[in-house]
Amino acid sequence: MIILGIESTAHTFAASVITRKGEILSDVRSVFRTEKGGMIPNEVARHHSNVADEVIREAISKSRQRKLDLVAYSSSPGLSPCLRVGLEKAKEFAKELNAEILGVNHCVSHLTSGHLFTKAKNPIYIYTSGANTQIISLEGNKFRIFGECLDIGMGNALDKFGREIGLGFPAGPLIEKLAKKGKYVKLPYVVKGMDLSFSGIITSAINKFSKGVKKEDLCYSIQENFFSMLTEVSERALAHTNKNEILLIGGVAANKRLCEMLEKMCKDRNAKFYAIPLKYAADNSVMIAYQGFLEYSAGKRENIEESDINPNERTDQINVIW
Numbered sequence: 001m002i003i004l005g006i007e008s009t010a011h012t013f014a015a016s017v018i019t020r021k022g023e024i025l026s027d028v029r030s031v032f033r034t035e036k037g038g039m040i041p042n043e044v045a046r047h048h049s050n051v052a053d054e055v056i057r058e059a060i061s062k063s064r065q066r067k068l069d070l071v072a073y074s075s076s077p078g079l080s081p082c083l084r085v086g087l088e089k090a091k092e093f094a095k096e097l098n099a100e101i102l103g104v105n106h107c108v109s110h111l112t113s114g115h116l117f118t119k120a121k122n123p124i125y126i127y128t129s130g131a132n133t134q135i136i137s138l139e140g141n142k143f144r145i146f147g148e149c150l151d152i153g154m155g156n157a158l159d160k161f162g163r164e165i166g167l168g169f170p171a172g173p174l175i176e177k178l179a180k181k182g183k184y185v186k187l188p189y190v191v192k193g194m195d196l197s198f199s200g201i202i203t204s205a206i207n208k209f210s211k212g213v214k215k216e217d218l219c220y221s222i223q224e225n226f227f228s229m230l231t232e233v234s235e236r237a238l239a240h241t242n243k244n245e246i247l248l249i250g251g252v253a254a255n256k257r258l259c260e261m262l263e264k265m266c267k268d269r270n271a272k273f274y275a276i277p278l279k280y281a282a283d284n285s286v287m288i289a290y291q292g293f294l295e296y297s298a299g300k301r302e303n304i305e306e307s308d309i310n311p312n313e314r315t316d317q318i319n320v321i322w
């Protein structure tokens with residue numbers, strides 16, 4: 001079985017072709033970036049519309065496959081105008097290729113793709129991306145959310161600070177670089193039970209920046225507080241579930257300092273730490289193709305006339321049938 005995956009939820013329009021064994025035959029991406037400002041949904045959707053055909057055709061041609069069986073697309077959650085571009089292209093190509101179609105949840109795809117690339121078996125998932133920050137465990141047939149951000153996701157919080165100090169989008173990697181030259185200044189530390197709140201920390205950092213505190217110091221301190229907060233609740237999740245594996249996924253998983261903190265905590269508890277490889281940490285279409293394969297193999301089918309997007313669908317609403 002050969003699967004075409006299409007990703008379009010936010011900044012990335014991507015297409016890839018994989019086999020049922022998870023072998024990646026092609027992986028083509030086009031990422032929306034700005035020098036200034038952030039992601040304006042209609043602008044990002046325009047970017048996706050402009051590149052979609054080229055990205056998909058390149059992915060198909062690089063795969064050297066004549067017959068594709070399934071087109072999987074991210075139907076939820078995400079920016080509505082961007083999801084719409086993915087949906088329309090998935091329908092168009094499913095018809096052209098005479099293939100089945102299946103919409104999948106983007107967040108769940110991040111989680112399951114962790115198993116494609118690491119040896120984690122039954123982990124606590126630390127999912128920290130642009131829009132999401134969640135501590136998750138699979139119990140029964142649902143991904144249960146033990147804790148999450150109460151306002152904005154960690155990546156978006158980093159990007160917001162970056163926007164205020166003129167770093168452009170995405171700011172996470174630049175903040176990581178600047179942080180290497182910084183020292184600690186006091187910022188709020190906001191953990192409420194198992195939940196986290198980032199936006200007050202960003203407001204405080206922006207205020208300090210306007211009063212002349214060095215951006216390097218603020219980048220360092222934001223990272224230290226954000227990552228310590230996440231490590232604290234991750235440790236609590238391990239303790240309460242008696243699990244002994246952490247699997248870090250999502251775009252912020254690319255951050256070395258975050259990995260270092262989680263790894264140290266795991267070592268102290270005799271737990272194993274896994275992080276998704278850098279290339280597959282952020283949004284990609286391999287994970288969408290793989291999730292499509294899992295659900296299709298478990299018997300899920302979709303009528304193309306009823307294919308639609310669901311911008312607010314949460315991870316814990318999905319029935320884990322695979």
Ligand code: AMP
Nearest residue numbers: 129130155170172173251252255282283
């Ligand atoms: P995703 O939504 O999973 O594609 O992740 C994108 C987010 O990851 C953006 O908010 C980026 O700023 C963030 N990000 C990417 N690389 C890094 C990094 N090295 N450190 C911190 N955040 C990062």
Ligand code: MG
Nearest residue numbers: 110129282283
């Ligand atoms: Mg994502």
